[in-house]
Each structure stands twice: as C-alpha cells, then as structure tokens.
Amino acid sequence: MPLDSRTTSPARPMRADARRNYDRILAAAAEAIAEHGAEASLEEIARRAGVGSATLHRHFPSRQRLLEAVFRDKVEALCAAAADLAVDPDPWHALVTWLGAVARHAVSNRGLAASLMRGAHDGDPALGDTCHTMIINAGADLLARACRANAARPDVSITDLLKLVNAICLAVEQEPDGAAQADRLLTLALAGVHPAGESAGRKM
Amino acid sequence: MPLDSRTTSPARPMRADARRNYDRILAAAAEAIAEHGAEASLEEIARRAGVGSATLHRHFPSRQRLLEAVFRDKVEALCAAAADLAVDPDPWHALVTWLGAVARHAVSNRGLAASLMRGAHDGDPALGDTCHTMIINAGADLLARACRANAARPDVSITDLLKLVNAICLAVEQEPDGAAQADRLLTLALAGVHPAGESAGRKM
C-alpha cells in the first residue's frame, strides 16, 4: 500500500528518517482519531508519535491530508468491496449493499464522512486521487449497472447518493446508536417516504 | 418575542444594563454567524457587541444556548408555517413543503442544522422548550396528518424526517450552491431512489 507518492515514485524517494516519522505519525493519528474523532488534537498526535509538531505539519500540510492518509486503506477496502459487488446478479441489491457498507465505515470511523465530504471542494486541486474520487469512481460503476437494469432512476448521480450517505453519517455520528440510526435513515431515504412510492412522491 | 425568560417572567426582571448587553450580544452573534457560520468565534462576537467575553459567557453559558437564542425567531417562523400548512387539503404536499422550508432555513442560516441536531442530546436537560422540541412538535402534526391520509409510511417518525433534512443541510452547508443541492437531495430522499418506487426499494 503506498503511504505517500514519494515512497513509491522513483522521482525522489523519502529519506529513511522521514519515512520512519511519516509512519509513526500515521499510526499515532489512527489511534487518536479512533479515540477522539477527526477533531483530535494535532499536537497530541505529534506527541504520541514522538515527533515535533513541525514535523507533522511538514508531512501533512492540512488536517485533511492527514485524514486522507489515515483513511486511505479503509477506502481501498470499500473500493474492493465495490469491485466484488459488481458481479452481483441483482444490481440494485449490490448498490444498496455497498452504500450500507460505506455508511458503516463512515459511522465507525468518526470523521470519515466529514473528511470525505470536505475533500470534494476545499482540498488541494493538485491532489489527484483523494479518497473522495476513489470512492466516487468505485460507486459510479455500481450505480451505472443499476441504472442499466432499470433499478435506479437515471437522474440520480453517484454524487447524490454518496452525499446522502455522508450526510446521514455526519448527522448521527455522535449519537450513541449511530450505526443503527444510519441504517434506518439510509433505508428510508433509498425507499422514499411514500407508502407505495407512486409518482406523487416525486412531485414534491 | 421573548428574548429570555427573565425578560418576561415576573420572577426577577433583568437589570436594564444586563438586558441591553444581552440584546447587543444577540445582534452581534446573528451577524457573525451569518458571516462565519455556527463556529464563529465567541470572542469576536463579544468584541463586536462591545462587551467583555465574560459577559457573553454569563448570558450564554454554552455556544448551544447562544445559537438557540439567535435562531429562536426563525424557528418560530417555521412553527407558524407548520400551523398554516396544517389546513392544506393535501397532507403530503403540506409535509413536503414544510420540510422544504425547514431545509431552506437551515441552509441559509449556516449552523442551524447542526445546532438543532446537537440540541437533541447534549443540551441541558433543564432547557424545556429548545428549538429542537419546538420544531419536532410542529412537524409531528403534519406527519400525523399525512399518515392518516395514507400519504406517508406509518413507520416513519418525524424525528427520522428531520434528521434526514438536517443531515442533508449539514452536508451541503458549505457548498456554493447549497440550497439547490439540499432541495435536490431532499426530493430524492423523499421520493426514493427506485424509478417507480415499487416495494423492492424497501427491502434494502
């Protein structure tokens, strides 16, 4: 798993000490975020990692960057899950299952939802494959398949769906039974509020 | 409009200077929140109001309290709108219209959504009629009417709906075209993602 482009690209490899500190910070950040959420103190992360705060800021110029690095492997797992589901015989079921998985990850990794959402607009434009675009690409296939099977409305975009999922997770993030609530709300949103779902539901 | 219980209840009226500062802080907070969202600096609000930070903290022991005071009249407007819609001949339309209004308010008053959501659990329990419960009560009637008319699924609660609305607003809050996106997502969630909305949409 590439931790940083410079660790893999031959352009200019990281120095050994830099690499070591990078990894330490990442590990400390994962711990801290699990405990205190995405708002964890950067200074405490540096302290835990045994590096100066300047070193943390040099490796990760913004909190967003750090979150992306920490969550990258989790995001990759989601992308893999999407690939697996791409062969599910029921495209709608595949889509719904995957969105549920996204929601579960987002709820259990506090701050993932917010982090991914922010990535959409105020992240550095230079950063090509952020977690955000990775997830979008993974989901787009599932949605396209569902559309082709006429199982999803054609005017729905994957961005819409992911925003909905992230919105829900963001909202229930700090409730005790977040996972259950997220599941409930997501099901509700996907099914619609109308009892039989006839077209009246769309006239709004 | 009651600004503080002590301004109306005969128990112990506020002193004139206290009242003046209370109003100034409220006005400054409204300005600051409109500019910087609900995370606006409390110190800056105090500065704008021309009072010391201690005075702000005395009048509003928590940020939540301040937000509630600022948003109270807006919330009251929403409650009034709900009352008006309660006589709409089409209960589903009334419900949807009202939720749309809630969303519009939440988007245009950055932080309202988050503020109301937080009010649900970590607000002081002593605070009886928070904005949160005011809105819940207002919406419950509309939903009940829609249910009675078989226009909304009976297993949906007003809490679910409001959470959904707030989630959406929270998520699109800092996008440039927030209002449009919120509308889009809300419509989507209410209608469901399925094209015709047949029961498959609910099996998830």
Added chain:
DNA sequence: TGCAAAACGGGGTGGCCCTCCATATCGTAC
C-alpha cells in the same frame, strides 16, 4: 570521510474558550 541537501523540533506567535475577582452600575428604600 566530507559535505550539501534534507529533515528535524524547540520555541514563539497569535488565536481560542473559559474563569476569577476587583470594580462599576443599577434600583430601591428612605
């Protein structure tokens, strides 16, 4: 082994939230 480039981190700056307490102001009783 020598040395330039790369990386480091202590400490400073400025911001934030919140609290204490000496001081100023208000409302009332006379």
Added chain:
DNA sequence: GTACGATATGGAGGGCCACCCCGTTTTGCA
C-alpha cells in the same frame, strides 16, 4: 437626592491549540 446591597461588568490570566521560523542534526552520496 442619597446611600447601600444586589447585580452586572470586563480585563487579566490560564490552558489549550494550530502553525511557522530557523538553528541544529541527520542522511546519503561522492
């Protein structure tokens, strides 16, 4: 009008934070 207790004030200060500067150390290559 004045005196006085209750009430309200706000500046100073503590603790925490993000972020940056720059003298020092480490690294890796020649």
